[in-house]
Amino acid sequence: MSLKAQLANDLKEAMKNKDTLRKSVITMIRSDIKQVEVDQRIELNDEDIIEILSKQAKQRRDAAVEFRKGNRQDLVEEVQQELEVIMSYLPEQLTPEEVAQVVDETISEVGAASIKEMGKIMAAVMPKLKGKADGKIVNQIVRERLQS
Structure with missing residues (x-):
């Protein structure tokens, strides 16, 4: 339906x-x-x-x-x-750990190494997580991954 x-x-x-x-x-x-x-x-x-x-x-x-x-x-x-x-109408939301896993995969796919490439990562990650995760959480996780 x-x-x-x-x-x-x-x-x-x-x-x-x-x-x-x-x-x-x-x-x-x-x-x-x-x-x-x-x-x-x-x-x-x-x-x-x-x-x-x-x-x-x-x-x-x-x-x-x-x-x-x-x-x-x-x-x-x-x-x-x-x-x-x-x-209740959105797909089940991913946990922060699941979001982090998708972010890690995308970072390695894109080959980003610095915070300067955050826009590139966000552009690649958000279509994968559309409706499944809050953008603020994704942004926070990407930021953490690129700073470390």
């Missing part, structure tokens, strides 16, 4: 169960998908939808950090719940 179909089915299910949080998050995701399809006049595949979901997840993580800074625990909890719903 495609992600689009799964989102449609889960939206119906959330409406039946009166799960307002899940319903609103899925509606927002579907809205973003539709917006991209209309703007670009294309039909999105699962890979494109995963990219949209990754952006949504990143927005929620960033918002949670900002709400914590502002001592708004109520909003932090709400954003965390939304993030959980979004993460």
Whole structure:
């Protein structure tokens, strides 16, 4: 089943169960998908939808950090719940050890030796980890590997 179909089915299910949080998050995701399809006049595949979901997840993580800074625990909890719903549609996230392994392989493939080549490594690593790892974690691991 495609992600689009799964989102449609889960939206119906959330409406039946009166799960307002899940319903609103899925509606927002579907809205973003539709917006991209209309703007670009294309039909999105699962890979494109995963990219949209990754952006949504990143927005929620960033918002949670900002709400914590502002001592708004109520909003932090709400954003965390939304993030959980979004993460349920993304592929299973890799552990930092698994990310480090992919980064090490990519560094040896590219032959990078210094921090100056970080952009080259990130460009090669991110397509491999799209939707499977947070970009901040990947960036941090690449930085550590190139500095040592």
